[in-house]
Amino acid sequence: MTDEASSQKDASALPAGSLHRAVILLNAIAADSRRGSTMTKLVARTSLPRPTIHRVLNQLMSIGWVERDETNGRFNLGFDLAALGYSAMSRHPIERVAHTELSQLSMSLYQTVYLGVRSGLDMVCIGRYDSGSQIQVGKGWVGMRGPFGMTPACLGMFACMPRDEVDGIVRKNLSRYHRIEGFDEAGYRRSLTASAEAGVGLYDNILLDRTTCGLGVAILDPSGYPIAGIGTVYINGWLDENQRRDCLERMQQVAGTIAEKLHATSA
Amino acid sequence: MTDEASSQKDASALPAGSLHRAVILLNAIAADSRRGSTMTKLVARTSLPRPTIHRVLNQLMSIGWVERDETNGRFNLGFDLAALGYSAMSRHPIERVAHTELSQLSMSLYQTVYLGVRSGLDMVCIGRYDSGSQIQVGKGWVGMRGPFGMTPACLGMFACMPRDEVDGIVRKNLSRYHRIEGFDEAGYRRSLTASAEAGVGLYDNILLDRTTCGLGVAILDPSGYPIAGIGTVYINGWLDENQRRDCLERMQQVAGTIAEKLHATSA
DNA sequence: CAAAAGCTGTCCGATTATCGGACAAAACAA
């Protein structure tokens, strides 16, 4: 009851009007942005009545915020929503500011680097930077949306957030975590604790299939609250303890540089 | 009456519910994305009753789609809308696909190059590529939104659109054009005609203050309909007739390359 | 300083768009 203090920014804050339904649907569609969503899937994911979904989707299509793939009838986020997003990005130019640094970081680490932000209970990947290496670990893409907390970048942000808030997010998302193949809750909580102590994200013991590890750090606003996360994934055993420490140090340095740039831009 | 045939994608297609108001407001705010909008300005721009605006803005703020600048009380597009935009962009990766080509084009032309798309009756700048040159002509920025038809890129797209559709857009936007300082309607229509004949955008005789000219070409989808426009601006007299033709040729070549890449990506 | 003007926040009854159960059509499978 006290944990609702953290600004919630859910669609649940809205009265049950058309805008409310629209937001829920758009987020649900975004969670499937590469395949597109069938209507039945949206019913399952949102638990809204199907006629309502039908009606609202038609409205959203009429303004170009949602498009329908003619070939398979699936729904996707529309072009006009992307256009609106460009305008919104001009106020929140994290990716643009971070682009150069993260590209260089990726090159120098020989690892794929991700940039992610939090949106409510979701995480959204807003940048992916591939190293020159032939091997690319990880399967994220720009625009990918999923439950917040399941990537190294999220752990990096968690490590810089108040413990209460972390617990609140984890509790609300736990059922979504469990839908992920091979999720190991005990191991996840161990990683959370270890990350909180270290102040950086140590992604490990999370999926039962232990082939990859990850590291994450947060980009902080002037008040010390994380506004974005930088993450990277590597195959188990590729980095020894020293290399891992070195990698984290470099990531934190880059995060600091980006934070400074961001602050300078907005000021 | 027959010209409404072209898919309208306006908010006017919606019933007057909260979603309808929200779309109108978001577009209005986007039109001022660098300064932020005061509430009075939104009243003037949307001609919605102020209490309605107040209510809907509060709703939009509660989901993070709109933010309020604490220092001056102005409204801006919010972070979560940008996050949603990233997901939508993953389905419409024009900018990502075009980035390399347009950067190179800008370098080789020694001119600033813009990439824009149409969203309803608006144009949205989704890319700006500065040359190495010290002189940067033009004042557009990524995310800028304005009436469609007032930039070289728009003229390039107009030149590849059916005459009826062009006329419809121009007619509906004419009052917005006239609000622009120094707009010369007769000169504008001459440019429109010249562009239609040439098949490329020839931006000239548009503003009474004749210090700059512009060139534009369209990026076409497989059916030949423009999905984006490439534009550039230069100071009067910098290019002679031959240089201008050469510039246009290069731009069209780049547009073709981008179109192919886009087609390959979506297929 | 007082008054006026402008901007912003809130209330609440009438209106009206939404809501969603129920039915129908279409696509697909067996």
Place this chain on the structure above:
DNA sequence: TTGTTTTGTCCGATAATCGGACAGCTTTTG
């Protein structure tokens, strides 16, 4: 063909929206 699943539509009850009117607050003006 028949059974099953997915999608499209109708329409009365309901509930959210709508927006005029009022009030607090800040800035400008005489």
